[in-house]
Amino acid sequence: MTTAQDTTTTKSPVAAPTRGSRFTGAVANYLDERTSISGITKELGRKIFPDHWSFMLGEVALYSFIAILLSGTFLTFFFEPTMTQVHYEGSYVGLKGIEMSAAYASTLDISFDIRGGLLMRQVHHWAALLFVAAIGLHMLRVFFNGSFKKPRELNWVIGFVLFILAMGEGFTGYSLPDDLLSGNGLRIIDGMVKGIPLAGTWISYLLFGGEFPGTAIVPRLYSLHILLLPAILVAALGLHLLLMVINKHTQYAGPGRTNDNVVGVPIMPNFAAKAGGxxxxxxxxxxxxxxxxxxxxxxxxxxxxxxxxxxxxxxxWYIGFADGGLRLVPPGLEFVLWGHTWSFNIILPLIVLGLFIVLVAIYPFLEAWITGDKREHHITERPRNAPTRTAIGAAGVTFYAVLWAAAASDILATHFHLTIEAVTHSLQALLILGPIIAYLIAKRVCLALQKKDREIALHGYESGRMIRLPGGEYHEVHQPLDDYERWRLVDYVDYKPLMIRPDARGRISPVQRVRAVLSRWFFEDRISPATRAELESGEGHH
Amino acid sequence: MRTHTSTDARGRQTGRRHPLASIALITIGLLSTGGAYALMTTTASAETSVATQQSVNEGQKIFAANCATCHGMTASGTKDGPSLYGVGAASVDFQMGTGRMPLAYQGPQGAQKPLQFTQEQIDDVAAYIASLAPGPAVPDEKYLAGDADVALGGQLFRTNCAMCHNVAGAGGALTEGKFAPSLKGVEARHIYEAMVTGPQNMPVFSDSNLSPQDKADIISFLKFQNQHASPGGVDLGGLGPVSEGLFIWIFGLGAIVGVTIWITARPN
Structure with a gap:
């Protein structure tokens, strides 16, 4: 383990430079004199990465994105993004002579008649699934570690935008081959768009260039899929990485790790080699x-x-939660008012999912406002040390998971021999009750774990060794912690509910009251870390 | 006969022909040909009717012992089971030939299970049911070979069958516990019979809706799908994006998280 300080020490050259290193030096000098690149190299080369497996999930997303770019480029060489009708004459017997769009025919050609085409298609699609999955897990990691707190709120939002872009990329890509499945998917989107009050039909006609399906949608989605969305995605990705370098990486609490340093491995040379591998x-x-x-x-x-x-x-999978929302909405919510059809069986899921997504995006700002915490935080929080946030996260995950499961309700029904109605109704109930139950359980578990940590920090582990004192009293010996382990247990920020304070004019605004209520909800149940005094007296006790 | 001819011969020998000989000859000729014809045709029909009658009788016995509880002693149906008049041999062959009948229990839909009868017994019951009222017969072998137009069959399948059975024939859910079963490994004969008779919750696809040749195309398409392994590798059950999503989360991301843990593990 190297500290940030260690990386600055340089070894003085002992022997005269060889020819190779003279050449390298000359090239480096040439480049630096013209680009001042050494500043960047110095900054980037000394970027410190703390070691924890969960810190590598973003990298997984990045690497799968590279796989997507490479395989996608290959696919563009052979894909024909038009809906011109052709008769398939390729080598797949099952569709010989069938009339289809050129987009579908060329996708079949990629799969059957172009060497390596099927592998590339599968690499592209599997990597896309992995990309979004890795982003999802990375976001959960950041959320539960509280790593979105100041100064990283903006990077959370950029990451969130990346997540949405990835879903957009996924959906446009899913629709390109113009096969039955993708067409069905587009039809659902068309239905959702048409369900938007007043403007829906206009938007749908604009999007499809006329009545669904038309002949314009595949070329349009293609432009989005290979040009516009990737361009924004790459730009946002660059910004995301840049901010990560500027903000530095968070790290878990430990001896020598403070809010002002980062302990880990510098990017050059070992980490870069590891990451490349x-x-x-x-x-x-x-x-x-x-x-x-x-x-x-x-x-x-x-x-x-x-x-x-x-x-x-x-x-x-990543669009599944939206499909699930449509499947779970109860029937009979459609009515005609003022000469317009109001399809609340579409509008309701749109509103609920929209709210959910917006809440995810702005959560860092909400929590910052509730806690009133304007300090910078660079220590990764253990989920148990922020019980309310962890509970909110658990509730959100449950909510999402129920919607997600609902997208597979028919498969759940056939494979577990259930009726589809029972599955739907159970999931409807779970969508409301599940998050509440998950919230309560997660919060209690966090508090219990905190209590356990406090107990261990104060009294050490139970060793299981019983001794009898001279007076006849039996007593179990507790094995004290070493300083490294104790640090991990006691170094966390302890919040207290905000007090309502009158403002300069001596009044208490309603906003302040709401904030106080929320703050109490956040921090009313809490376990404080063991203080120094407690630790000292605790050590003396046993 | 012989006596007549001998008298003829005797008459010729005496140089005289009996005045009735011509009439007798004609009569004999007519009688022998007509009789032989009648005899031959009646023996043929008598033989088949004996066999069918035997089969029908045998089928009736099997029916009375195994099916009558729900379908009634005369197959006219009870509150527990429908009338079987006019369902035809095809229906019996499908329901018993796939093990669905006799039902294990009353439910939304009879499930496939191990066969309870031999094919011979099933044929007997089929003969019995077919003898009650006309209905669709067991299909001709020529439609079942699977050598018809695969591509056209695929198109017909997607238009007529995929909304319940899934495009890949993986099956799907219907309402209230009913379901469209998977079509993997189903015999061609049973597929044809299902289309003609519309068993359980399936609609009937009559010959005016899907001609026998269309049905043969669909069967060829399903055979083609069954016989050719997915070109892309393991097909994960043909369930589409659900199994793909589960797979990438559990095995894809699972493997990679395993690698991250391995990479960041300290040497000690």
Missing amino acids: FFFVVFGVIVLISSFFTINPIWNYGPYDPSPISAGTQPD
Whole structure:
């Protein structure tokens, strides 16, 4: 383990430089004199990465994105983004002579007639699923560690934008092959858009260039998929990484780790080598999966045509929560008012999901306002030390998971021999009750874990060794902690509910009252870390 | 006969022909040909009717012992089971041939289970039911070979079948516990019979809706799908994005998280 200070020490050259290093030096000098790049190298090369597995999830997302870019570029060479009708004459017997769009035919050609095409398609799609999954897990890590707190709120928002862009990329890509499954997906989107009051139909006609499905949607989605969205994504990704360098990485509490330093491995040379190797591992896992497991077998689905629809039509996993929202909304919410149809069975999920997404995006600001904490934080919080936040997170995860499961309600029904109504009604109940139960359980578990930590910090581990004192009293010996372990247990920020204070004019505004109530909700139940005095007296006790 | 001819011969020998000989000859000729014809045709029909009658009788016995509880002694139906008049041999062959009948229990839908009868017994019951009223017969072998138009069959399948059975034939959920079963490994004959008879919750696809040739195309498409492994590798049950999503979370991300833990593990 190297501290930030250690990395600045440089070894003085002992021997005369060899020819190779003279050349390197000359090149470096040439470049630096023209670009001043050494400043960046100095800054980046000394970027410190603390060691913890969960800090690498963002990297997984980054590396799968690179895999997506590479395989996607290959696919653009052969994909024809038009909806011109052609008769398929490729080598797949199951669709020979069938009329279909050029987009679908060229995707079939990529799969069957272009060398390595199917592998590339599968790499592209599996990597996309992994990309969004890694982003999701990375966001959960950041959330539960409180790593979104000042000064990282903006980076949370950028990361959130990346997540939304990734979903947009995924959905546009899913729709491009113009097979039956993707067409069904687009039809659902078309229905959702048309369900928007007043403007819905206009937006739908604008989007599809006329009545669904039209002949314009595939080329339009293609432009979005390979040009606009990736451009924004790459820009936002650059900003995300830049801010990560500027803000430094958070780290877990430990001896020698403070709010003012970062303890870890500098990027050069070891970490870069490790990370480079890790890139190949991620890429390798993706290629292995793509070699052995089918994804999106479009040849099974057939060309899109608005009349057929398949049982078990689901979107890719990351859009599942929206599909689940549509499946769980109770019937009978549609009515006509002022000459317009109000489809609340579409508007309601849109509102609920919209609110959920907005809450995720602005959570750092909400928590900062409630806690009134304007300090910078660079120590990663253990989830148990922020019981209310962890509980909110657990509730959110449960909410999302129920919606997600609902997208597979038909498959749950057939595979577990249940009725689809029972599955739907149970999930409807769970959507409301699940988050509440998860909140209560998570909060109690966090408090219990904090209590346990406090107990251990004060009294050490139970050693299981019983001794009898001369007076006949039995007593269990507690094994004290070493300083390293104790640090981990006691070094966390202890918040207290905000007091209501009158402002300069001596009044208490309603906003202040709300804030106080929320603050009490956040911090009323809490376990303070063991203080120095307590620790000292505790050590003396045993 | 012989006596007549001998008298003829005797008459010729005496140089005289009996005045009735011509009439007798014609009569004999007519009688022998007509009789032989009648005899031959009646023996043929008698033989088949004996076999069918035997089969029907046998089928009736099996029916009375195993099916009559729900369908009634005369197959006219009870409150527990529908009338079987006009369902035809095809229906019996499907329901008993896939093990769905006799039902294990009353429920939203009879599930496939191990066969309870031999094919011979099933044929007997089929003969019995077919003897009650006309209905669809067991399909001709020529539609079942699976050598018809696969691509057209796929199109027909997507338009007519995929909304319940899923495009890949993986099956799907219906309301109230009913379901469209998976079509993987189902025999061609049973697929054809299901289309003609509309078993359980399935609609009937009559010959005016899907011609026998259309049905043969669909069967060829399903055979093609069954026989050809997915070109992309393991197909994860053909369930589409749900199994793909589960797979990437559990095995993809799981493997990679394992690697991150390994990379960041300290040497000690």
